[in-house]
Amino acid sequence: MLVRILVYVALGLFVFTALRFALFLLSNGLAGSMADIRRGTGNLWLALARGLGTAMAADLIALPSCLALALPEGAAGKGVPVLLVHGLYHNRTAWLIFARRLRRAGFANVHTYGYNTFTKDFGAAMEGMRARLDDLLGDDPDARVVLVGHSLGGLVCRCAAGDPRFRDRVAGLVTLGSPHGGSELAWLGGNRMARDLIPGRAISRAVAQAPDPDCPRLCVYTLTDDYVFPLDHLRTGRDGWTERVCAPMGHVWMLYSRQVAAMALGFLAQLKDK
Template structure:
C-alpha cells in the first residue's frame, strides 16, 4: 500500500475513533454512567484519553496483521484441553496473534481459532460454523472438554454455542472480552445485517438472552472506556454465575493486545491447567 494511501487510511481511522468516543460520552451521559466511569477510573478525561490512544494503537497493530492471513495457522499441540478463540465483528483469526503467544508462554498450547465472515453473512451462519468447529475439535477427544474465549461478538457466539445441549457439558471454561452482552447503541451505525443485529433488542441480543449458560467457570472482562460497546451497562452479563472483572481504561480492540487482559485470562484459566486438564 503506498505511503500516502496508508496515511489517509490512518487519518480516517483516527477520525472514526474520535467519533466513537464522542458517542461514548453522549450515550453514557444519557445513561447516567459518566459519574461511575469517572469514579472507577480516577478521572473521565484521563480514561477517554487512554481509550483514544489505545484504540488508535490497536488500528496500527491490526492493519499490518492482515498480512499473516497468507500464512497457515500454527498447528495446535495435541496435549491439554483445547482452547478455541473466536474473533469479533469485522476481524479475523489474526486478532489472536498476541494473545495466543501469551497463552503458549503460560502453558496452554492446544490453541485453535475460528474465523467467520461478518461482512456478508449473518449470525446464524457464523454460529453454525462455530458448532461445526467444536464438533471437529471435540471429536478428537470424546471424553474431553474445550475452553472458549471470545472477543466482542465472538464472545456472544461462544455463549450461544456453549448453551447448545450438545456442548453445554463439554465446555471447561467460557471467557468473553469486551462482549456486547446487551448489544450496543453504536450498532445503529452498522453497515450490514450482522452489525445491526447488535442493536439492543434485535436478533443477536435476543439469541444471547435465550441461551442458557454452561455449568463451568465463566469470566467476562470489560473496560469502562470501551468505544464499541455503548453504554457501559451493555457490557455486563446480567446473570449469576459469572465472574466479571474490569481492566484499565483502554480501547475495545486493544483488549486483544493488552498484557493486563491476557494476565486476567491466564489467572482465571490457570486452575484448569494446574489441575492437569492442560499440562502444556
C-alpha cells in the same frame, strides 16, 4: 506518495476513533452511566485519553492484519484445547499476540475459529462454530474445551456453550469486551451482522435465550470501550459470572493488552489446576 497515503490513513483513523468516543460519551451520558465510569477510572479525562490512544494504536495494528492471511486454525497439543473466537470485521489474525502469550504460559493446545462477519449472519457463524467444536471434541464423551471470545466472538462462545450438545463439554468460558446487551454503535453498522448487534435485535435475543454452561465463566471489560456502549451492555447481567474491569483502553486493544491477557491466563490456570 506513500507518506501522503499514510497521513490520510492516520487522519481517517483518528476521525473515526474520535467519533466513536463522542458517541461513547453521548450514549453513556444518556444512560446515566458516566458517574460509574468516572468513579471507576478515577480521572475521566486521563482515562479517555488512554482509551483514545490505545484505540488508535489498535486500529493501526488491526487494519493491516485484517487484510493479511489468517492464522492457521491450530494444531493439537497436550491439555484441554483452548478455542479463540474473533469479533466483528476481524479474522484469526486478531489472536496473533494473545495466542503467543497463551503458548508461552504453557497452553500448548490452542486453536482458532474464523468466520465471515461481512456477508454472513449470526446463524451461519453459529453453524460454523458447532462444526468447529465437533472437530475439536470428536467422539470422546470426556473431551472438554475452553472457549475464549473477543467482542462478538464472546457471544458466539456464549451461545455455543449454551447449546445442549456442548453445554456439559465446556470447561471454561471467557469473554473480552463482548456486547452482552448489544451496542448502540451498531446503529451505524453497514451489514446484517453489525445491525443485528443493535440492542434488542437478533443477536441480543439469542444471547438472552442461551443458558449458561455449568463451568467457570469470566467476563472482562474496560470502562472506556469505544465499540460497546452504554456501559451496562458490557456486563452479563447473570449470576455465576466473574466480572473484572481492566484498565482504561480501547475495545480492540484488549486483544494486545498484557493486563487483559494476564487476567485470562490467571483464570485459565485455575482451570488447569482443577
